[in-house]
Amino acid sequence: MKERIMRAVQKEIRIHGLEQHQRIIDGIIEELHLEAYAFDIRLILIEAITNAYYHGNHSDASKPIIIRYLLSGEQLELQVEDSGEGAGTLVFPDMISSDELLDEGGRGLYLIRCFSDQVDMIHNTMYISKCVNPS
Numbered sequence: 001m002k003e004r005i006m007r008a009v010q011k012e013i014r015i016h017g018l019e020q021h022q023r024i025i026d027g028i029i030e031e032l033h034l035e036a037y038a039f040d041i042r043l044i045l046i047e048a049i050t051n052a053y054y055h056g057n058h059s060d061a062s063k064p065i066i067i068r069y070l071l072s073g074e075q076l077e078l079q080v081e082d083s084g085e086g087a088g089t090l091v092f093p094d095m096i097s098s099d100e101l102l103d104e105g106g107r108g109l110y111l112i113r114c115f116s117d118q119v120d121m122i123h124n125t126m127y128i129s130k131c132v133n134p135s
Contacts, residue, residue, distance in 0.1 A: 010070040017061030021049045024067070032071045037132050040115045041076070047108035048080040048126050056082025056124055071132070078128040086123040 011031075013024055025045045029038050049065055057063040063083035070077040112119050118129040 011068070013067045014064045015049070015067065016064055018050065018053055019061075022046065025049075028067075028069055032069070032076070034071075034076070034132055037076075037130070040130065044112050044115050044128055044130070045078065045080070047112050048078070048128065051108055052080050052082035052084075052126070056084035058084070074131055074133055076130045076132045078130070079125055080128070081125040084124045 011028075013028075015021055015024060022042075025042055026038075028045070029035060029041055034041060045067070049067070052065045053059060053061075057065065060083075065083070066079075066081040068077075068079040068081070112126075112128065116128045116130050118127075120127045
């Protein structure tokens with residue numbers, strides 16, 4: 001029987017603006033060997049980083065966005081922190097109407113909710129959990 005080795009990978013990346021975010025996301029997926037979950041992770045992080053840039057940092061590329069990630073066993077923990085004052089009450093909808101799917105506002109939060117196991121916003125940091133089985 002093949003013995004499974006438990007490992008933990010934890011890192012933090014600081015980005016400014018949206019120019020490099022897709023390359024960085026692909027690097028995280030590759031580093032963690034989570035290619036089987038690439039679509040989900042890419043979607044979650046693109047939406048979270050875009051939300052941080054536009055809503056938290058008010059499209060100011062001089063303000064950093066901090067991405068933290070931890071893979072421990074089968075649990076992937078992501079944090080996306082913007083430089084804003086905090087979102088107040090941010091609602092991650094469980095469902096949206098078919099008309100709202102085409103709207104720019106709110107769809108990203110819905111998608112993050114759909115593709116993660118748990119998501120919360122505390123102050124200016126989005127906390128996202130997803131169960132994965134690294135290859």
